[in-house]
């Protein structure tokens with residue numbers, strides 16, 4: 001059987017799982033052990049860094065360096081150095097995965113120094129760990145990868161996980177049907193098992209196959225530029241305008257109300273000299289607030305996926321502004337920084353959707369996209385500079401009336417098409 005990296009197409013799937021109390025206990029045990037091992041690795045590397053800086057040779061220092069280097073060199077040695085990792089219930093693959101994630105964090109830092117070096121994982125009421133799937137070497141040639149590994153589907157409602165055993169799961173019916181009826185063999189790679197801060201449990205699986213998981217969208221022979229802005233969510237150069245998602249006043253009002261209650265409870269605990277982390281009322285209220293926040297986040301995420309899907313369905317080439325550059329240009333505008341997170345999440349989803357559906361997505365430099373007239377190319381500057389808040393304007397050169405964001409989206413499209421042209425790509429439009 002091919003390994004994960006030998007298989008060409010990858011995807012992930014998240015299932016909500018319903019473990020028993022005993023299984024929940026095992027997840028917490030592995031989750032906190034994973035955090036412990038990771039933090040220990042961070043601490044050891046910090047200590048080694050300090051010790052190695054010692055200029056003169058001191059035997060105790062060298063002994064300590066030797067000890068740390070051996071004790072944390074392999075997963076097996078870590079178990080010896082941290083005895084409770086040998087306890088019953090501990091998933092042996094969890095430790096190997098922590099080591100790999102720690103090494104990957106360093107790799108990421110070397111590639112992108114902005115990412116920062118690995119730091120301690122804080123206790124935040126969540127638990128998560130990663131484990132690996134194993135297939136027996138003596139597999140029958142026609143056996144299916146979904147059903148015969150150490151991580152395997154038992155039926156449409158149950159999955160078997162290492163150490164934990166059989167667990168009931170829930171996932172969209174459409175998605176699970178598609179997976180079970182997939183025409184090619186699917187291999188399960190690693191899986192992350194987690195409990196969030198309000199006690200819900202999930203498992204996310206990485207899957208791989210030689211056949212694409214997603215159908216490619218038919219070509220439309222169109223390209224578009226999109227302008228992300230503050231007045232609405234986005235303006236597309238084909239003239240469509242998409243408003244920010246409306247979560248309903250009630251949901252936002254409710255969140256504000258519960259957040260007020262939370263700070264009252266915190267103040268009360270502080271006044272009475274109690275640590276609010278130990279206050280039951282505070283913790284209960286905190287759960288309520290995070291459940292509401294998650295609900296809003298989920299709705300926003302659904303909105304992003306749907307918008308991305310619609311755009312990718314109706315255009316072969318999509319161009320958007322590079323937000324990093326945009327923020328450099330406008331970093332004095334706080335409002336942009338606030339919406340930035342939501343925009344980057346959206347562009348990330350748009351990029352994934354385009355890739356899996358066989359379309360192209362490209363980020364372009366947003367310089368002057370708002371200030372340029374898309375009809376004649378005149379750039380407004382100095383006194384004629386178009387300030388934030390001006391929604392429409394008339395070009396001083398050619399007299400065209402422009403809707404600010406629509407004009408910007410047309411410029412983004414033109415920049416994108418120019419990039420394609422200079423790269424020697426001539427799209428059939």
Ligand SMILES: [Zn+2]
Pocket residue numbers: 373374375376377378395396397398399400
């Ligand atoms: Zn003009």
